[in-house]
Amino acid sequence: MYVQKLDTFGGHREGVYALEPAKGAGSFFSAGGDGLIVRWQLSRPDLGDLIARVSASVYALAYDPARNWLWVAQNYQGIHRIDPDLKETQGSLRLTSAAIYALKLYRNQLFVALGDGVVIVVDAGELAVRKHLKASDKSARSIAINPVSGEFAVAYSDHMIRIFDLETLNLKQVLTGHANSVFTVAYSPDGRYLLSGSRDAHLKVWSVTDGYSVKEDIVAHMFSINHIVFSPDGTLFATASMDKSIKIWNAATFKLLKVVDRARHAGHGTSVNRLLWETDQHHLLSASDDRTISVWSVKLSQ
Template sequence: MLVQKIDTFGGHRDSVYTLEHGLTPEQFFSSGGDGQVVRWQLDRPDRGELVATVPASVYALGLHRDSGLLWVGQNYDGVHLIDVLQKREVASLKLTSSAIFDIKFYRNDAFVALGDGVVVVLDTREVAVKKHLKASDMAARCVAINPVEREVAVGYSDHSVRIFDLGTYELKRVIPAHTNSVFALLYAPDFRHMISAGRDAHLKVWDVEASYALHQDVVAHLFAINHLTYSPDGTLFATASMDKSIKIWDAATYKLLKVVDRARHAGHGTSVNKLLWTDSNRQLLSASDDRTISVWSLT
């Protein structure tokens, strides 16, 4: 595998915590500690465009495809819905006095993971609260949706993953998954397995069809794993870590294929917080505490 750094996007004044797809394959959004939400064009790294600013750090962005609105999770406040074409806020909802760590959509529901352990289910049409899922006193850090089994998985700072019914929101299962906070969850493209990762630096693969039995346990990084993402064709997945590296894995065997770091590829010099695999030439994006976003080509 050949890894090449294509571009670096700079301009944020603080750590970049989150990335999200744009309205076209060539676009993406970023945000972070400076509260700025920026739209970028992959072919024009010098043309970042500010679409919104909020007065607190942003850990979570979610593009709602049906409406075309970008949901911005403002820490210690709530969600802001941004019309990115008009660059204006069209709705907002105060939810919390704690951090907002993740936003995921399924049909007309938005699942918002909060630092106080609550997952708020919102009606995307009314921008109104439908349900509070309170299953832990520790932070809800990440959310993954399985439409095949009609389940939603949530990773928590109490080291567990909880599985809820996607229709009734009932708690179905508690998995004592890790020895520390769970920061990342991802279902495989065929939804037969779920991968979890977090502060203990382990990748754990769970067999969904076997009642989430542990399928594989990989010591994957030196420090916390912050995020996971699959390639568009589902053959690879990538992990981002506090150890400053990105690792590329075979999605079928969970074998390590490539380490992308500063020494070998002019990678990030600080924690890598978020990844985004684009549909444009299969380019992989990485966001870091070093205030930059890197663009990688894998061939």
């Protein structure tokens, strides 16, 4: 596998925690501890477009391309629905005095993961709360949706993952096995596997079609795994860690293909918080506590 650093995007004043695709090829949003929401073009790393500014840190973004809505999670406040072209807030919903760790859109529903353990389901069109799901007293950290099985998974700081029904919103199953907070979950594009990453540095692969049995348990990093993302064609996935590295894996065999770090690739000098795989398959973006976003060319050797 061939990996090369192409560009670095700088401008955030604090760590960058959220990356989200924007309208148009090579366009994306970022947000972080400084409360700035910025739109970037891959071709212009020197020119960020400030979309909005909020008064608290932002851990999560969600973009609805069909309606051109950007959802922003403002910690200790709530969510904002923004038109990124007009740079106008079109509605806000005060939800919590806790941190907001994840946003996930599915059809007309927005799933919101809170630091007090609640997952709120919001009607995106009406901007109204549909349901509060309280399955833990510890933080809900990540949400993954599986349209194939009609389920969604929520990772919690109580070391557990809970599986809910997408239609009824009922709790279906509790997955145990991690030894510390679960920070990230991601379903494979074909819906067959759920991947989870934890503060225990383990990457677990759960077989959805086999009752969420553990297929793989890999000591993947030295420190916490912050994020997992699949490539657009589903053949690869990448993990980001507090150990400052990005690792790229074969999604069929779950074997490690490449380590991207500071020593070998001029990688990040602090925790890598978030990843975004561009739709062209060859560009992987990473956001870090070092206040930068890096763009990587990722290609399989010929």
